[in-house]
Amino acid sequence: MKDFGSAIILAGGKSLRMGFDKQKIILRNNSLMDRITDILSGEFDELILVTNDLDIYKDSPYTIIEDEIKGMGPLGGIHAGLKRSSSRYSFVFACDMPVLNIGYIHMMKEMIAIIKPQACVARYKEWIEPFNAFYSASQIEEIEKHLGSGGRAVYDCLKKCNTFFIEEEVARRFSPDWDMFYNLNTREELACFVERVNQNY
Ligand SMILES: Nc1nc2c(ncn2[C@@H]2O[C@H](COP(=O)(O)OP(=O)(O)OP(=O)(O)O)[C@@H](O)[C@H]2O)c(=O)[nH]1
Numbered sequence: 001m002k003d004f005g006s007a008i009i010l011a012g013g014k015s016l017r018m019g020f021d022k023q024k025i026i027l028r029n030n031s032l033m034d035r036i037t038d039i040l041s042g043e044f045d046e047l048i049l050v051t052n053d054l055d056i057y058k059d060s061p062y063t064i065i066e067d068e069i070k071g072m073g074p075l076g077g078i079h080a081g082l083k084r085s086s087s088r089y090s091f092v093f094a095c096d097m098p099v100l101n102i103g104y105i106h107m108m109k110e111m112i113a114i115i116k117p118q119a120c121v122a123r124y125k126e127w128i129e130p131f132n133a134f135y136s137a138s139q140i141e142e143i144e145k146h147l148g149s150g151g152r153a154v155y156d157c158l159k160k161c162n163t164f165f166i167e168e169e170v171a172r173r174f175s176p177d178w179d180m181f182y183n184l185n186t187r188e189e190l191a192c193f194v195e196r197v198n199q200n201y
Pocket residue numbers: 010011012013014015016017018022050051052067070071072073074076077078093094095096183185
């Protein structure tokens with residue numbers, strides 16, 4: 001079993017705020033999902049897309065799965081991805097996140113190799129950033145327990161695991177404006193992001 005061979009991309013949400021399916025976001029004429037998978041396939045051997053629409057990915061070279069425990073939000077997607085993952089640790093990202101930071105991924109891998117936690121997640125004030133983070137197969141049981149008792153909050157579940165929290169100040173060295181944790185929830189946010197990024201995006 002590899003330590004860091006896998007990445008999980010969550011694409012099984014309701015997209016209610018966006019008003020159309022966020023796994024179909026187009027940014028400057030390009031599919032955001034294609035951009036994410038292109039970048040992550042350079043870093044990970046195995047990409048696992050956890051989706052609520054298998055048809056979209058009929059011809060995809062990646063591993064395409066659905067939630068096993070449905071309707072539980074991101075934690076349900078993380079659970080399905082970890083169960084399918086062939087690695088000890090899996091990088092978890094979301095289909096609506098437009099900025100990937102490979103340097104930050106490398107730093108997390110180095111920290112995990114030294115500290116050997118069950119998860120590695122950035123903390124921001126009293127919040128955590130559940131994506132752009134690493135989770136491990138060793139958490140599956142705890143996640144199942146949490147989901148089984150009706151719990152959906154990722155942070156509550158992480159508190160019960162041996163989680164290494166990356167402090168804000170450290171994460172900001174890689175992403176001063178916090179862009180690497182940004183996700184697009186509404187059409188307005190989408191329009192603003194397109195306006196803000198340069199022509200080469
Ligand atoms: N596999 C899976 N992914 C999910 C689920 N819920 C949310 N996600 C993903 O998690 C990320 C963040 O989702 P949110 O924006 O919090 O929720 P959403 O349901 O997509 O959007 P809203 O309906 O506007 O809240 C997105 O990539 C979603 O596709 C779920 O139940 N299963």
